[in-house]
Amino acid sequence: MMTPIVLETNLAGLTPPKRGKVRDIYDLGESLLIIATDRISAFDVVLPNAIPEKGRVLTRISEYWFSKTADIVKNHLIATQLKDFPPVCRQHADLLEGRSMLVKKARPLPIECIVRGYLTGSGLKEYRSTGSVSGIKLPSGLTEASRLPEPIFTPSTKAEAGEHDINIDFKAVADLVGKDIAEKVRSTTLAIYRRACTIAEPKGIIIADTKLEFGIYDGDVMLIDEVLTPDSSRFWPMQGYTVGTAQKSFDKQFVRDYLLALNWNQKPPAPKLPDDVVQRTSEKYLEVLSLLTS
Numbered sequence: 163m164m165t166p167i168v169l170e171t172n173l174a175g176l177t178p179p180k181r182g183k184v185r186d187i188y189d190l191g192e193s194l195l196i197i198a199t200d201r202i203s204a205f206d207v208v209l210p211n212a213i214p215e216k217g218r219v220l221t222r223i224s225e226y227w228f229s230k231t232a233d234i235v236k237n238h239l240i241a242t243q244l245k246d247f248p249p250v251c252r253q254h255a256d257l258l259e260g261r262s263m264l265v266k267k268a269r270p271l272p273i274e275c276i277v278r279g280y281l282t283g284s285g286l287k288e289y290r291s292t293g294s295v296s297g298i299k300l301p302s303g304l305t306e307a308s309r310l311p312e313p314i315f316t317p318s319t320k321a322e323a324g325e326h327d328i329n330i331d332f333k334a335v336a337d338l339v340g341k342d343i344a345e346k347v348r349s350t351t352l353a354i355y356r357r358a359c360t361i362a363e364p365k366g367i368i369i370a371d372t373k374l375e376f377g378i379y380d381g382d383v384m385l386i387d388e389v390l391t392p393d394s395s396r397f398w399p400m401q402g403y404t405v406g407t408a409q410k411s412f413d414k415q416f417v418r419d420y421l422l423a424l425n426w427n428q429k430p431p432a433p434k435l436p437d438d439v440v441q442r443t444s445e446k447y448l449e450v451l452s453l454l455t456s
Contacts, residue, residue: 165214165215165218165260166256166257167200167212167214168197168199168200168212168217168257168261169199169200169201169212170186170199170201171186171197171199171257173188173251173254173257174253174254175250175253176188176190176195176250176251177189179197183201183203183206183208184198184199184201184202184203184208184217184220184393185197185198185199186199189267190248190250190251190264192267193240193248193264193265193266193267194264194265194266194267195247195251195258195262195263195264195265196262196263196264196265197217197257197258197261197262198216198217198218198220198221198261198262198263198388199212199216199217199261200212200213200214200215200216200217201213201216202216202393202414202417202443203393204414204417204418204421204432205418205421205428206327207428207429207430207432208430208432209417209432209433209434209435210431210432210433210434210435211434211435211440212440213440213443213444213447214440214441214444215444215447215448216443216444216447217261218260218261219391219392219447219448219450219451220261220388220391220392220393220447221242221260221261221262221263222260222451222455223388223389223390223391223392223450223451223454223455224239224263224388224389224390224391225239225242225263226454226455227358227389227390228385228389230357230358230361231354231357231358231385231389234350234353234354234357235350235353235354235376235383235384235385236379236382236383236384236385237384237385237386237389238265238266238267238268238377238379238384238385238386239263239264239265239266240263240264240265240266241263241264242262242263242264244258244259246264247262247264248264251264265386266379266384267379268377268378268379268384268386269377269378269379270320270375270376270377270386270387271338271339271343271347271375271376271377271378272319272320272338272339273317273318273319273320273330273335273338273339273347274317274318274319274320274327274373274374274375275315275317275347275348275351275373275374275375275376276315276316276317276318276351276371276372276373276374277313277314277315277316277351277352277354277355277371277372277374278295278310278313278314278316278370278371279309279310279313279355279359279369279370279371280307280308280309280310280368280370280371280396280398281295281300281304281305281306281307281308281310282306282307282370282371282396282408282409283371283396284329285316285371286305286306288329289304295314295316295329296314296315296316296317296329296330296331296332297331297332297333298314298315298316298331300314305405305406306405306406306407306408307370307398307403307404307405307406307407307408307409308405309405313352313355313356315332315348315351315352316329317329317330317331317332317334317335317348318330320375332344332348335347335348343378343383346383347376347383350376350383350385351374354374354385354389354390355369355372358372358390361454362397362454363400365453365454365456366399366400366401366453367397367398367399367400367412367450367453367454368397368398368399368400368403368409369390369395369396369397370395370396370397370398370409371395371396372390372394372395372396373394373395374387374389374394375387375388392412392413392414392446392447392450393413393414395413396411396413396415397411397412397413397450398410398411398412399411399412411446412446412447412449412450412453413446413450414443416439416442416443416446417435417439417443420435420436420439421433
């Protein structure tokens with residue numbers, strides 16, 4: 163049975179939330195309450211539709227990967243069970259159950275830590291133009307969905323809602339956060355990606371790329387936000403993988419492809435998704451959750 167759809171939250175007894183593209187974030191003083199709504203964004207624009215079950219899928223997948231990577235880097239997760247939340251949250255149990263995390267309050271770094279193991283999306287576009295991605299020279303002759311010789315760290319700026327992230331090179335990251343932190347997030351991002359691939363591939367999933375976020379907590383780098391979800395990653399079925407063509411996916415690429423076929427300038431307001439696109443997207447999110455956690 164489908165759970166109620168949540169597009170936006172306003173929880174009585176708590177200060178008004180800060181709204182991201184998908185998450186509503188409540189400041190609880192010593193910690194944060196992060197609620198994964200059923201909103202979906204594409205091209206950094208929030209769409210008007212909700213995707214049923216999406217928030218719960220994102221929360222469960224993030225919790226799964228936090229546990230699988232805790233030996234690589236500390237993360238901000240405190241609890242996902244309502245019994246472990248502050249009492250003020252428990253009156254909202256019906257809404258929070260399954261789609262919320264109590265987390266440590268880290269200072270987010272102003273970069274998106276992207277790792278690519280395969281060439282697609284903006285990375286492919288940049289490669290076709292320059293032969294490089296984020297200043298990293300790649301072999302000639304690569305094409306859509308080519309597996310890279312080694313995963314590469316291709317960071318970007320962190321855009322506000324309605325704006326687009328901009329790819330930057332490692333020097334720009336070091337200028338933004340300092341050389342030591344830049345090297346730490348690069349090595350950690352690559353280590354998490356390699357760990358995730360060793361887990362996902364036997365389950366029939368190719369992780370083409372993913373985006374991670376880090377913050378500073380007690381003077382050290384900490385993994386924050388979401389981890390290896392269909393929102394922050396490209397998940398491809400291993401069955402049917404073919405170099406040189408666009409791949410089927412378990413992620414929101416299905417939504418991007420629909421929007422790319424429209425005459426839309428990728429700026430707000432976003433067009434409404436048809437019911438069949440909403441339903442199939444929900445099914446893809448649930449499918450990748452089932453494959454990963456089974």
